[in-house]
Amino acid sequence: MFITEKRAQKIINLLKKRQKDLQLFSDNVSNPHNFSAILRTSDAVGVLYLYYRYSGSDKIINEDITMGSHKWVIHQKVPDEKIEEFFLSKKKEGFQIVATSLSEDSVHFRKVDYTKPTIIVVGHELKGVSEEILHFADKKIIIPMYGMAQSLNVSVATGVILYEAQRQREEKGMYEKPSLSEEEIENILKEWSTENVIRDKMKKSAVKHFLKND
Numbered sequence: 001m002f003i004t005e006k007r008a009q010k011i012i013n014l015l016k017k018r019q020k021d022l023q024l025f026s027d028n029v030s031n032p033h034n035f036s037a038i039l040r041t042s043d044a045v046g047v048l049y050l051y052y053r054y055s056g057s058d059k060i061i062n063e064d065i066t067m068g069s070h071k072w073v074i075h076q077k078v079p080d081e082k083i084e085e086f087f088l089s090k091k092k093e094g095f096q097i098v099a100t101s102l103s104e105d106s107v108h109f110r111k112v113d114y115t116k117p118t119i120i121v122v123g124h125e126l127k128g129v130s131e132e133i134l135h136f137a138d139k140k141i142i143i144p145m146y147g148m149a150q151s152l153n154v155s156v157a158t159g160v161i162l163y164e165a166q167r168q169r170e171e172k173g174m175y176e177k178p179s180l181s182e183e184e185i186e187n188i189l190k191e192w193s194t195e196n197v198i199r200d201k202m203k204k205s206a207v208k209h210f211l212k213n214d
């Protein structure tokens with residue numbers, strides 16, 4: 001074990017609030033600031049799984065923006081050739097696919113029941129969500145816009161939608177009852193405890209400690 005009991009308890013408490021059936025898919029959000037802000041909001045709302053497609057070559061996570069939150073959200077890249085398989089398997093697992101789309105046939109984002117197993121799809125800064133993924137959407141949603149600009153920044157839009165999901169889930173008491181089983185919590189805790197994440201943190205604090213006492 002690389003962590004103290006106190007820290008382990010803190011992680012367990014966090015995992016008890018994680019909403020394993022509220023997931024996010026980032027369809028080629030390409031600006032690391034945006035992607036990192038999305039990760040940070042996901043952590044705040046209790047999202048455990050964030051999937052993403054990314055074709056850029058830059059590092060997609062900016063740690064100055066995530067402020068460490070990326071360590072507590074499981075983020076997995078889905079390769080292009082696995083997109084279809086990914087969404088078909090999510091549907092099979094019982095997830096509704098809710099994709100953002102600035103089109104006229106989209107419904108108001110608050111008209112969706114986010115207490116159901118849901119995967120929310122947000123899209124590229126210029127191109128939006130790809131047709132390929134819109135094809136799998138059970139619902140298309142829009143945040144009403146009353147200004148001059150046609151759309152919101154993608155990380156802002158994600159925050160607005162995720163906090164509506166959080167509001168609905170809070171109302172239903174879904175943060176009071178863990179969605180992860182004890183076994184799942186134990187496995188994630190084990191993984192997070194031994195991952196470089198925590199070892200790095202320990203190393204950093206050890207370095208600080210040594211520096212102080214130098």
Ligand SMILES: C[S@@+](CC[C@H](N)C(=O)[O-])C[C@H]1O[C@@H](n2cnc3c(N)ncnc32)[C@H](O)[C@@H]1O
Nearest residue numbers: 100122123125126128129142143151152154157
């Ligand atoms: C800047 S927008 C993309 C605009 C693009 N021209 C389009 O038509 O989709 C980037 C992403 O932010 C999210 N977004 C921005 N404004 C939104 C809104 N009003 N409703 C829903 N999603 C929005 C969506 O995920 C969108 O794919």
